[in-house]
Amino acid sequence: MILQNLALGLTLGAAVAIYFPMIAKSAQVLGSAPLANVPFFGIAFVSSLIIAFTTGSRLADFGKFTQIPPILLTAGVMSAGLIIGSSFLIPRIGLGTFVVLLVAGQIIAGFAFGQIGIFGIEPQQLSIAKVAGAGLVIAGVSLVSLGG
Template identity: 60%
Template sequence: MTIPNIFLALGLGAIISIYFPMIAQSAKILGSGPLANVPFFGIAFAASIAIALATGNRLGDLKKVPEIPPWLLTAGIMSAGLIIGSSYIIPRIGIGPFFVLLVAGQVLAGMVFGQLGLFGMAASPLTFAKIGGAAMVVGGVYLVTTG
């Protein structure tokens, strides 16, 4: 893992900490999580095309989309569910508990997916260190969510 990649990942984490509350506020204004999701996906679509073109990709390569296995396209449904779910839950439990629960879910699922080598990822066997780290994450979740 390189230093630039570490900083990129940290930056993406910071963006998520802004992104989800923005969506929750939009849902509050519109009175609907699903409706709040619509303009974000429209803007994300346009931004994705602009970024792809700016980084040397060609729109003609989109003709390969039918080659993507249908199960991979369910990531779009997951994305919508994640955004709509966050707009629902953040006002109810708060941003701090939301993020520690979100990270804990990622850590625990990542360990299972890694152990089983799911989703085209190389298998990464569980170790005592990983289990200990996950236990600390769960302990941190308890401390943050129970005060």
């Protein structure tokens, strides 16, 4: 199971590496990063409904949406910001630098949020190895971003 999870994580990472440039190119075609976001969310909405129904969700399950705490719904705003931000940044800094910065931001924020166990996630203590690994990622970000 661990290998399957690692493979899935790598596959999702590869998808992100092509997903963001696709959106950035769409923004260039349309001349607007916010406008380029609209069709992707429409397609994502329809795809999510299809996946939900084909994996066993029932129409009655959708009534539970009202139980979601409003703060969690801000993830939709964050998602839109991520898409629009990538459309803006990728043409300016390049895909490689963008992805490395994205990963570095995730690691740093993941450590901070992991410490406190945000949104019910099991808290994880920092270790010297984790801090050293984050330092190496930040060093890598510097080399990729500033290495000319």
